[in-house]
Amino acid sequence: MTHIAIIDYRCGNLFNLLKAFRYLGASQCEIVTDASRIQQFDKLVLPGVGSFKKGMENLILAGFDQAIYRHVSDGKPILGICAGLQLLMSSSEEFGHTKGLDLVQGQVAHLKRLAGDARALVPHIGWAEVIPQGRDHMANVDMPSKVRLLAGTEPHPLCYFAHSYGVATVPDDVIYCKTPFYGGEFVSVIERRNVFAVQFHPELSGRAGLTVLNNFLKFSE
């Protein structure tokens, strides 16, 4: 049985994420506040809402940053959700410039800027399409990549978002999805080897979201 830790660094409500994993049969899933326990787990989930700066501070204060680095370098999977996706990036423009975990290179920017439309309502709250991008490196063909987290969902599944910041671009070697937002777009799924992240809330995205969580649950290299 896979042991899953949902990292609790005092940034938001984790209970419905736990409920969703339990519903999917992940009985060995728990909310973890003690970073020294992280190495006992096979998979990590880094959820979160709210401020990037506070998120990073809390992660570092609890020692979760080092625990995450160790987990990832051991080749074990991690799933960032919402603010958790953003914390995996290099930095955020929130409060000028705040450094992130830098597991994926890229910047986090305010959605007003990514929207390219002054009328954009922020926070972005609601359902939007998740669209695989780019080139399938595995098959070496010019077509959207096979996104492991989306296996078994409808094409361009609708998922539920609730956020004020987003990621504009990611490096070429990353498999990713984008989501249109007014005149612009933002990155909504990131996959690189054992690092997974989604900007939407899979635990609140109906059947599509449960499929995404189940894919992470079942993933093994």
Add this chain to the structure above:
Amino acid sequence: MLRVIPRLDIKGPNLIKPISFEGLRVLGAPEDFARKYYEGGADELLFMDTVASLYQRGQFIDIINRVASEVFIPIIVCGGVRSLDDMEVLLRNGADKIGINTAAIKDPSLITRGAEAYGKQCMVVSIEAKRVGASIWECYTDNGREKTGLDVAQWAMQAESRGAGEILVTSVDKDGTRSGFDVELVRSIREAVSVPVIASGGAGKVADIVQLLTDANPSAVCVGSMLHYGLATMQTLKASLAQEGVQVRIVPQEK
């Protein structure tokens, strides 16, 4: 993409439906309605504790907890939230967003403190609006019983600046009447803020929603009686909206 949110008013163990916040009918077990709406393609669910008494709170929280264990869309919970501790209890039992009205008007810093603790997207300021003149609406509290003297557009702006992630506006005059939304009210809030607006009160037929979208363009609409009384199902409602050219999420039905 328009969000369609079934609104479930709860009293004791029951789903009820008041008309203009008074006189009510008992409709049945809220869990059954919630499950049916989730499976039919509801985008979120809104639960309103109409009693919000300490005596019956446990029963209400149990309902939320049971629904959250089998429904995987956002759950907004309103009614009786007076403190961060109240929010914490609801979030631990399955709420994703907290709606506050009376307590926020008494102490607007509660919005800010909630947003700091749980994020803006968690804080929904709920406004019960009663028309008091041509293009003037007043905020009410305690389920449409108490006047506050506050102008709704002014209060909506203040709520946004205090950290509200969404504004839920319910027309006290229209709620439960199925006679159409107070379109002008929704438009005035929509123009006052730049966070998403959820419109509630008055949905009776698909045309009411289409007209509201055309003239006021909220991000989401609440639907109550229309669904509870079986005048429409989530599936037929979404299909009709799509037919009218409204962008909605259609959930493929399991065979």
